[in-house]
Amino acid sequence: MIDKIFSNLTRFSALLILVIVAWIFVELYNQSLEAINAFGFDFITKDEWAPNVDKFGAYAAIFGSVASTFLAMLFAIPIAIGVAIFLSEIAHDKIKGFFGVSVELLAAIPSVIYGMWGLFYFVPIIRDLFGGMGIGLLSAGIVLSIMILPFMAAVTRDAMNTTPDILKESAYALGGTQWDVIKDVIIPYARAGIIGSIILALGRAIGETMAVTFVMGNVHHTPSAITDPTTSIPVTLANEFAEADSSLYFSSLFELALLLLAMSFVVIAIAKFYFLRKERRGV
Amino acid sequence: MASIIDIKDECALHVRDFEFTYKGAPAPSLKKVTMPIAKHSITALIGPSGCGKTTLLRSFNRMHDLYPGNTYNGEIEFEGRNILGAKEDLIHLRTKIGMIFQKPTAFPMSIFDNVAYGMRLQGIKNKTELRDRVEKALQDAAIWKEVSDRLKNDANGLSGGQQQRLCIARAIAVEPEVLLFDEPTSALDPISTQGIEKLVIELKEKVSIIIVTHNMQQAARVSDYTGFMYLGELIELGHTEELFVTPKEKLTQEYITGKFG
Amino acid sequence: MTAVQKRVLINKIVLGLSTLSAIIAIAFLFWILGVLVMKGVGALNWDIFIFEGSPPGYAESGLKHALVGQLILVSLATFIGVPFGILAGTYLSEYGKNSKLAHAIRDISDIMMSAPSIVIGAFVYAIVVMPMGHFSAWAGAIALAIIMIPIILRTTDDMLQLVPGTLREAAFALGAPKYKVIMDVVYRGAKAGILTGVLLGIARVGGETAPLLFTSFNDNFFTTDLNEAMPSLTVTMFNYAISPYEDWQQLGWAAAFILSMFILGLNIVGRLILFAGKRK
Ligand SMILES: Nc1ncnc2c1ncn2[C@@H]1O[C@H](COP(=O)(O)OP(=O)(O)OP(=O)(O)O)[C@@H](O)[C@H]1O
Numbered sequence: 001m002i003d004k005i006f007s008n009l010t011r012f013s014a015l016l017i018l019v020i021v022a023w024i025f026v027e028l029y030n031q032s033l034e035a036i037n038a039f040g041f042d043f044i045t046k047d048e049w050a051p052n053v054d055k056f057g058a059y060a061a062i063f064g065s066v067a068s069t070f071l072a073m074l075f076a077i078p079i080a081i082g083v084a085i086f087l088s089e090i091a092h093d094k095i096k097g098f099f100g101v102s103v104e105l106l107a108a109i110p111s112v113i114y115g116m117w118g119l120f121y122f123v124p125i126i127r128d129l130f131g132g133m134g135i136g137l138l139s140a141g142i143v144l145s146i147m148i149l150p151f152m153a154a155v156t157r158d159a160m161n162t163t164p165d166i167l168k169e170s171a172y173a174l175g176g177t178q179w180d181v182i183k184d185v186i187i188p189y190a191r192a193g194i195i196g197s198i199i200l201a202l203g204r205a206i207g208e209t210m211a212v213t214f215v216m217g218n219v220h221h222t223p224s225a226i227t228d229p230t231t232s233i234p235v236t237l238a239n240e241f242a243e244a245d246s247s248l249y250f251s252s253l254f255e256l257a258l259l260l261l262a263m264s265f266v267v268i269a270i271a272k273f274y275f276l277r278k279e280r281r282g283v
Numbered sequence: 284m285a286s287i288i289d290i291k292d293e294c295a296l297h298v299r300d301f302e303f304t305y306k307g308a309p310a311p312s313l314k315k316v317t318m319p320i321a322k323h324s325i326t327a328l329i330g331p332s333g334c335g336k337t338t339l340l341r342s343f344n345r346m347h348d349l350y351p352g353n354t355y356n357g358e359i360e361f362e363g364r365n366i367l368g369a370k371e372d373l374i375h376l377r378t379k380i381g382m383i384f385q386k387p388t389a390f391p392m393s394i395f396d397n398v399a400y401g402m403r404l405q406g407i408k409n410k411t412e413l414r415d416r417v418e419k420a421l422q423d424a425a426i427w428k429e430v431s432d433r434l435k436n437d438a439n440g441l442s443g444g445q446q447q448r449l450c451i452a453r454a455i456a457v458e459p460e461v462l463l464f465d466e467p468t469s470a471l472d473p474i475s476t477q478g479i480e481k482l483v484i485e486l487k488e489k490v491s492i493i494i495v496t497h498n499m500q501q502a503a504r505v506s507d508y509t510g511f512m513y514l515g516e517l518i519e520l521g522h523t524e525e526l527f528v529t530p531k532e533k534l535t536q537e538y539i540t541g542k543f544g
Numbered sequence: 545m546t547a548v549q550k551r552v553l554i555n556k557i558v559l560g561l562s563t564l565s566a567i568i569a570i571a572f573l574f575w576i577l578g579v580l581v582m583k584g585v586g587a588l589n590w591d592i593f594i595f596e597g598s599p600p601g602y603a604e605s606g607l608k609h610a611l612v613g614q615l616i617l618v619s620l621a622t623f624i625g626v627p628f629g630i631l632a633g634t635y636l637s638e639y640g641k642n643s644k645l646a647h648a649i650r651d652i653s654d655i656m657m658s659a660p661s662i663v664i665g666a667f668v669y670a671i672v673v674m675p676m677g678h679f680s681a682w683a684g685a686i687a688l689a690i691i692m693i694p695i696i697l698r699t700t701d702d703m704l705q706l707v708p709g710t711l712r713e714a715a716f717a718l719g720a721p722k723y724k725v726i727m728d729v730v731y732r733g734a735k736a737g738i739l740t741g742v743l744l745g746i747a748r749v750g751g752e753t754a755p756l757l758f759t760s761f762n763d764n765f766f767t768t769d770l771n772e773a774m775p776s777l778t779v780t781m782f783n784y785a786i787s788p789y790e791d792w793q794q795l796g797w798a799a800a801f802i803l804s805m806f807i808l809g810l811n812i813v814g815r816l817i818l819f820a821g822k823r824k
């Protein structure tokens with residue numbers, strides 16, 4: 001009797017997660033319907049975002065999301081791979097332990113703090129270097145890259161660490177240097193895991209809100225220069241949701257949320273299912 | 284007291300008073316080991332688990348140097364010098380002393396590239412030379428017939444025994460003087476094991492071989508000399524027939540008759 | 545130069561570059577941490593814990609409202625999220641095991657763990673704030689709980705699976721019903737791991753800002769009414785930091801510092817518990 005109740009309780013809780021996820025999609029879709037009916041594809045191809053006349057085109061926000069994520073990846077990937085190589089192959093045990101834990105703890109620091117730091121300390125540097133306001137696409141990309149770096153480095157290192165020791169030793173035993181072993185054995189062996197880790201980090205970067213909200217500008221304008229202020233989907237949501245005043249405005253914001261969810265869902269699913277499926281290899 | 288025979292022929296390697304301690308370990312894993320390794324013959328290392336066979340084997344190509352913090356002293360003589368010196372060129376040393384591991388370690392690349400790997404590291408780029416030497420190595424490793432029509436295939440598609448022979452081909456392709464085998468058949472089925480044993484015997488014409496094994500029959504079948512290790516010491520080194528039939532040390536006797544271990 | 549010498553040189557260069565990137569990364573991260581500590585400690589004082597939020601330029605202003613609000617929101621989220629998470633994890637490990645359904649739930653949870661948290665905020669806005677007609681602590685806590693559940697679920701699942709099957713069998717052999725076995729044997733065996741999962745889950749939602757922006761919203765007042773908008777450290781930090789007033793910005797840094805210490809503390813404690821559990 002109690003047994004039955006308990007097992008049903010656990011099953012109910014487990015199913016709840018599926019229900020919630022489905023519900024999120026359905027609810028966001030329902031809320032978006034008004035905007036979808038009003039604008040159709042124009043919503044994603046036009047960049048006129050004018051709440052005063054109830055016209056909403058999200059091109060600038062979508063572009064900003066893609067562009068800031070792209071910039072962040074551009075800066076973060078080489079450094080993260082460098083750090084991962086350092087952590088898995090170069091650093092001595094003590095440094096490895098200290099540095100490794102630091103990286104993991106830094107990945108836990110709330111992203112709003114990266115945003116604050118960006119606004120007060122990094123934006124002025126960009127302003128001095130490039131003129132203008134400092135706030136904009138470039139700042140957002142760099143702050144985002146710094147925010148995502150610890151996570152990306154940690155998961156990339158974990159992927160590299162799956163390479164069996166004797167496989168590496170076999171290459172050393174043939175007279176390979178560390179770099180030979182890294183490029184010929186570790187990277188080919190852990191390729192799927194490394195790519196998956198990077199894509200997973202990308203999936204997180206797309207939806208990151210607080211690190212970029214401070215430094216992007218929230219201007220619905222497709223930037224003509226890399227230092228121009230612009231916006232992204234999460235930035236728009238963060239700034240405008242609590243202030244929206246018409247039902248079409250709300251609906252448009254919900255459609256943005258739906259688009260963002262779909263984008264990151266697809267990216268994360270690709271990382272998880274295509275690259276990070278645990279497969280056992282021979283060695 | 285240890286009983287180590289004097290090897291009259293030329294030695295490939297000569298270990299003298301070698302002591303080895305792993306990083307952080309309270310006691311040395313090898314204690315004052317002295318051991319000649321005869322040239323162009325097969326020396327087997329036997330002994331109970333944890334006695335230091337692998338540790339000794341990995342000292343010959345300085346594999347331990349990959350992990351900082353281990354300490355060792357004594358001497359290992361190879362080609363007239365002590366290879367334990369700080370100035371030893373490890374890249375060069377490892378091309379002279381090859382190693383085969385407990386499990387097959389095919390790299391994630393094609394069969395051809397696996398065998399060519401060591402040669403490419405040495406800067407050999409000439410296509411015909413590479414192709415000839417890959418073929419020769421695969422023939423010497425008795426696997427050429429099985430793979431000649433699929434050299435471009437991923438090496439991980441081969442069976443365990445084939446992969447192990449591929450690893451042997453990869454090791455001999457760089458023409459080493461010495462080959463180290465650490466329980467090379469422990470992950471293989473009996474038929475593959477037979478193949479590897481036959482191959483090891485054929486290889487001694489070209490290289491000197493040291494093989495660690497848990498299988499005393501295997502040691503008896505393939506080796507010319509056998510060394511028995513116990514708790515980090517070399518207890519006895521002798522001609523294989525003599526050591527298994529008339530061991531000089533009581534410990535050796537007990538071990539080969541299965542009284543312990 | 546021989547081929548081998550060239551390789552050795554390239555090796556040195558690449559390893560140098562890799563070390564350099566590690567130095568660059570750590571320099572940036574220490575810069576951020578340094579700023580956080582300098583600014584945060586500089587802005588710390590007892591007033592912060594005594595006074596509530598007040599208009600800029602006001603001497604008696606503090607973060608009491610946000611600290612209490614944060615505590616309420618996170619506790620409420622924990623009370624909602626942890627039981628569901630643990631029960632769901634129990635289902636995966638003890639009942640669902642390798643079934644298709646169990647794997648589907650694991651996969652979906654994995655994705656949810658990396659999904660944008662601001663979207664969760666929008667969802668909760670639609671299902672809680674809109675029907676209620678106003679922002680509320682409940683809405684914020686529900687948003688945080690939704691973020692927390694997949695984390696707790698996955699760690700519980702993993703940790704329960706580490707409990708050896710023989711232990712369960714021994715208990716079954718004594719005639720215990722399944723729920724008893726789970727409660728008395730499995731949960732006990734995985735206690736440290738589950739606790740770590742809960743702590744890391746709390747740490748994760750404790751740093752969330754985006755899902756609170758339009759659920760619990762943020763008023764600059766002290767409140768304990770769960771049906772009202774409720775301030776949180778993170779949203780307060782955001783509002784204060786983007787304000788043009790220096791004293792508010794100071795308070796923002798103080799909030800950032802307090803929150804970071806809280807989250808790092810939870811992470812460290814969580815790891816220590818797991819580590820101590822492993823050594824035993
Ligand atoms: N990396 C290591 N760090 C510390 N101690 C080690 C390490 N590797 C081996 N040892 C210790 O050194 C001793 C010798 O180990 P070794 O691996 O050489 O034994 P072995 O004879 O090869 O055993 P087996 O037959 O099980 O392979 C053992 O006591 C072992 O515990």
Ligand SMILES: [Mg+2]
Pocket residue numbers: 336337338
């Ligand atoms: Mg061994």
